[in-house]
Amino acid sequence: MADTAIKEPKAAEVDPITLEVVRNGLLSTVIEMTENLVRTAYSPIAAEVKDFSLCLLDANGDVIMQTPHAAPGFVADLDKTIKTGLDLYGRDGLEEGDVIVANNSELAGQHLNNVAIYTPVFVGGEIVAFAAVRSHWIDVGGAVSGSMSSKSKDIFAEGIQIPTMKVYSAGKPVAEVHRLIETNSRFPDLVLGDMRAQISACRLGERRFGEMVRKYGLDAVKSCINRISDDAETVARNAISAIPDGVYEASCHLDTDGVNLDQPVPLHVKLIIEGSEMTIDFSGMSPQVEGPCNSRAADTIARLGFKFITAPGTPVTSGAFRNLKIVCPEGTIVSADWRAPMGWWGMTINSTIDLMLRALFPALPDGVTAGHTDNIGAGAVSGVDPRNGKMYQTLVPFTGAWGATSQQDGLSAVVSLAQGDVRITPVELREAMFPIHIEQFSLRPDSGGPGRNRGGLGAIMVTKALAKCNYDSRYERTFDPPWGLAGGKPGKITETYMTHEGSDEKIDLPLTAHQFVFEKGDTEHLYGAGGGGFGNPFERPVEKVQDDVVKEYVSLEQARESYGVVLDPDTLEVNAAETEALRKKLMDSAAG
Numbered sequence: 263m264a265d266t267a268i269k270e271p272k273a274a275e276v277d278p279i280t281l282e283v284v285r286n287g288l289l290s291t292v293i294e295m296t297e298n299l300v301r302t303a304y305s306p307i308a309a310e311v312k313d314f315s316l317c318l319l320d321a322n323g324d325v326i327m328q329t330p331h332a333a334p335g336f337v338a339d340l341d342k343t344i345k346t347g348l349d350l351y352g353r354d355g356l357e358e359g360d361v362i363v364a365n366n367s368e369l370a371g372q373h374l375n376n377v378a379i380y381t382p383v384f385v386g387g388e389i390v391a392f393a394a395v396r397s398h399w400i401d402v403g404g405a406v407s408g409s410m411s412s413k414s415k416d417i418f419a420e421g422i423q424i425p426t427m428k429v430y431s432a433g434k435p436v437a438e439v440h441r442l443i444e445t446n447s448r449f450p451d452l453v454l455g456d457m458r459a460q461i462s463a464c465r466l467g468e469r470r471f472g473e474m475v476r477k478y479g480l481d482a483v484k485s486c487i488n489r490i491s492d493d494a495e496t497v498a499r500n501a502i503s504a505i506p507d508g509v510y511e512a513s514c515h516l517d518t519d520g521v522n523l524d525q526p527v528p529l530h531v532k533l534i535i536e537g538s539e540m541t542i543d544f545s546g547m548s549p550q551v552e553g554p555c556n557s558r559a560a561d562t563i564a565r566l567g568f569k570f571i572t573a574p575g576t577p578v579t580s581g582a583f584r585n586l587k588i589v590c591p592e593g594t595i596v597s598a599d600w601r602a603p604m605g606w607w608g609m610t611i612n613s614t615i616d617l618m619l620r621a622l623f624p625a626l627p628d629g630v631t632a633g634h635t636d637n638i639g640a641g642a643v644s645g646v647d648p649r650n651g652k653m654y655q656t657l658v659p660f661t662g663a664w665g666a667t668s669q670q671d672g673l674s675a676v677v678s679l680a681q682g683d684v685r686i687t688p689v690e691l692r693e694a695m696f697p698i699h700i701e702q703f704s705l706r707p708d709s710g711g712p713g714r715n716r717g718g719l720g721a722i723m724v725t726k727a728l729a730k731c732n733y734d735s736r737y738e739r740t741f742d743p744p745w746g747l748a749g750g751k752p753g754k755i756t757e758t759y760m761t762h763e764g765s766d767e768k769i770d771l772p773l774t775a776h777q778f779v780f781e782k783g784d785t786e787h788l789y790g791a792g793g794g795g796f797g798n799p800f801e802r803p804v805e806k807v808q809d810d811v812v813k814e815y816v817s818l819e820q821a822r823e824s825y826g827v828v829l830d831p832d833t834l835e836v837n838a839a840e841t842e843a844l845r846k847k848l849m850d851s852a853a854g
Contacts, residue, residue, distance in 0.1 A: 490579055510622050514620075539587065631665040674720075711750055730780065739755055
């Protein structure tokens with residue numbers, strides 16, 4: 263067996279007070295950068311949803327500190343971007359005031375909406391760090407408004423690719439690059455406004471980091487950063503050492519790649535624990551697919567799952583991944599050719615994280631969740647707003663549910679595991695900005711998987727189009743429901759249908775819609791999947807089942823059929839005798 267001894271920090275000893283001041287100064291800097299970006303961004307995807315992440319990186323491009331208040335799906339994924347810029351320009355080719363932009367698939371390995379902006383931090387004429395923001399731009403061209411077609415078959419249908427380029431040089435705008443971006447977006451004002459907000463956040467990071475270096479000295483700050491990174495490694499090694507050595511595997515399917523609707527996409531992960539080291543092996547993942555569920559982001563996906571397992575509550579720094587090894591041959595769905603479509607890469611991320619947790623269930627029965635909803639974005643409508651003649655697009659994060667754990671029920675009406683701190687756009691703001699009316703936004707009763715601890719509830723979203731528009735969607739967990747653990751049952755699947763104005767007839771909507779036409783008055787009825795349950799449902803305390811019924815999380819029928827709890831339909835009081843008899847009958851039936 264590999265050596266399980268926990269390594270002591272390797273950095274030189276630093277003054278403990280200075281260390282904590284610098285540690286919290288770095289954290290407060292990235293949080294302040296976050297608030298600056300939210301305050302100055304133009305589009306709801308940045309200002310409201312917070313679909314971005316930002317960090318400070320050292321002069322070599324390694325992560326110093328990443329904000330904890332944004333999308334974790336971008337965990338430690340900016341290092342390669344900065345290092346590519348260093349290789350391209352060299353240190354001598356970067357000047358104070360430079361701003362670099364990049365989103366090309368070969369480098370980032372994500373959908374093209376996720377655009378990185380970064381700036382070098384100079385102190386005394388020397389590059390001492392970088393400030394960087396990756397943010398989802400609302401539209402970068404491509405076949406559909408919002409650039410995320412569920413039917414794209416190559417990256418070129420998904421928008422403009424910007425290789426590493428200076429959008430500001432020595433503080434002056436590079437007009438050609440600005441024009442290139444402006445011309446290739448349906449919403450240039452929003453995109454350029456968000457880009458300026460990213461730059462503003464980076465400039466703030468430059469100032470704050472420079473102030474810290476000038477106050478404490480570069481050597482002292484470097485020593486503190488090294489110690490912070492070493493501390494993160496120690497925490498990660500302790501967490502992995504607590505898992506018994508072994509090989510852990512799990513599999514599931516995506517419903518479809520979006521193009522071949524009758525072909526589920528197999529996913530498989532293998533986790534190898536040896537002492538304080540973990541290897542994540544993606545060799546068993548599906549080969550690259552025809553539809554847009556691909557990525558070249560195996561490193562990012564592995565780091566995100568690893569962070570969930572080791573220290574989800576602490577900020578990201580490069581040291582947190584020193585004991586992580588990644589095995590991934592070229593050509594899988596997470597290591598696809600750069601020309602492959604990647605618009606809906608997030609679906610694969612979510613299921614892969616779920617699989618890592620599922621694989622470790624035998625070793626960490628009290629430390630993982632049951633399956634979750636997996637969806638990233640709800641169905642979007644787009645078109646021209648008759649009120650002002652401007653184009654619009656309404657993509658918002660999907661509100662689904664997380665699976666239960668051994669300790670608690672799953673969370674309800676939340677975004678996916680990969681989105682974390684991401685928020686949904688408020689209903690009132692969406693109605694003010696777009697020609698739509700949100701007729702219902704509520705929890706979906708009975709959607710959580712039954713268990714000793716119940717899966718979270720999905721959400722119901724009913725959206726009426728107030729003008730003719732196009733509808734694009736990509737939903738997951740419509741065939742393979744979020745799984746339960748330890749005897750818990752799966753959550754309900756995602757479902758959606760349409761009604762015409764003045765009619766109650768339910769018309770099935772394509773779950774991977776591409777430019778489906780909604781007429782004025784057409785309404786989408788979306789029922790989000792629930793999270794998986796944990797543990798035997800018949801072990802759920804009767805009073806908790808009763809409380810769920812009172813709150814309308816669970817129906818009288820599900821209380822009886824799934825939990826064996828009989829309630830008076832008028833008073834909702836528990837019939838103790840009938841409950842005891844029914845639970846015994848159902849448990850005997852399940853056992854034999």
